[in-house]
Amino acid sequence: MYNKIEDDRMIVFLEDDLIAPNVKGFNQTVSDYLVDIEALDEIVLDLSSVENIDSIGVTFVIGLYKSVTKDGLGFAISNASDNVRQLFKLMKLEDLLE
Amino acid sequence: MIIYNEKIRSSFKDVDVTVRHILVVMKEHQALSDDTLLFKVSFVLRELMNNSVEHGNCFDVNKHIKCHVAYDAPNLCIEISDEGKGFVRNDGYYKALDNDKRERRRGLKLIEELDFDIEIEQSTIRLNIDVS
Numbered sequence: 417m418y419n420k421i422e423d424d425r426m427i428v429f430l431e432d433d434l435i436a437p438n439v440k441g442f443n444q445t446v447s448d449y450l451v452d453i454e455a456l457d458e459i460v461l462d463l464s465s466v467e468n469i470d471s472i473g474v475t476f477v478i479g480l481y482k483s484v485t486k487d488g489l490g491f492a493i494s495n496a497s498d499n500v501r502q503l504f505k506l507m508k509l510e511d512l513l514e
Numbered sequence: 515m516i517i518y519n520e521k522i523r524s525s526f527k528d529v530d531v532t533v534r535h536i537l538v539v540m541k542e543h544q545a546l547s548d549d550t551l552l553f554k555v556s557f558v559l560r561e562l563m564n565n566s567v568e569h570g571n572c573f574d575v576n577k578h579i580k581c582h583v584a585y586d587a588p589n590l591c592i593e594i595s596d597e598g599k600g601f602v603r604n605d606g607y608y609k610a611l612d613n614d615k616r617e618r619r620r621g622l623k624l625i626e627e628l629d630f631d632i633e634i635e636q637s638t639i640r641l642n643i644d645v646s
Contacts, residue, residue, distance in 0.1 A: 436526035436564050468533075468553075470560035471621070472526075499553035506627045 417445045424457040427494070434466045434473030442476055450483065459484045460514065464495035469503065481512060515543075517583040522563075524571040524579055524596070529563040536583055546585060551645055554628045555590070559583075561625060562594040562639055570598030570637060588646035592630075593638060600636040 419428045428446060432438045453459070461477065477493065484491040492514040496504070504510055518536045522528045533556055540546040540555065563579050571577035582593040622632055630641040 435530060435560060437530050468556050468560070470557060470564060471624075472564060499550055502550075503553075503557065506624060 417442060419449050421456075424455070425460055426453065426456050426458075427460045427462050429462045429465070431465050433468040434463065434476065435468055435470045436472040439472050439476045443479075446480060450487075453487065453489065456489060458490035458492065461491075461493050462495050463493055463497070463500060466496070466500060469500055474504075474507065474509070477512070478509070515585045517546075517585060519582045519584075521578040521580050523575050524567045524573065524577050525575055526564060526567060529560060529567060529579075532563070532581060533559045536581075543585070545587065545645060546590065548645075551590075551643075554630075554643070555583075555592070558625050558628060558630060558641060559592065559594075561621065562592070562641075565621070566594060566596035566598070570596030572598070585645075588644050590643050590645050592641040595638040598637050 417428065417430055417432075419426050421427075426449065428449060430442070434442075450459075459480070461480065481491045491512065493504070493512050494514040496513060501510075501513055504513055517539050518532070520532070522532050536559065537552055537556060540552060546552075559581070563581065566579045567573060571579065577597040580593075580595040582591075584591045625641065626632060628643075630643045633640040633642075
């Protein structure tokens, strides 16, 4: 996982699948990213490298969404595959998709 | 045709390794190599076996999960068993997708939404999907 700041948004890139064995590491890394975000307006989670996903991975996304929006920032998912997008729609989470 | 029939240890890592192996075998067969089917199978296998790791076997790596996947055209059959007390269909795991940002408990309703038929018998879950 790495991030890139573009103007007032932070783009967080996942380099591994969004699945249970990876979520603990994602949580640890992203919590470091969110320590100093006062200057930002939005966090974008880039899923272009994600091929596989499970419910625990989705839980990570929802937790990140809740954490970011609680702090008054916007949140969006970008570059998800068609299959991931369809899954998020089935889960009624399409409003998170950019 | 049996695609996979093994017992695995109760860990998320073992689940991941198993699912990746099953997907490789499926990709070798034209009828099972559709990207969307592979994505669905990956998701439901992870859903069921992660649930077995977490709830059925309570993260006890000495307990096992039995995973059986077979193709009998046009049906793909998945059977997952664990060493837990069994599945209660009317617990929160089966609640409808009536709420968008709950963090957990989506489970079986979502699997049905992905076109799988579900049978439950104590601690065994069988899924069927027509892949024609």
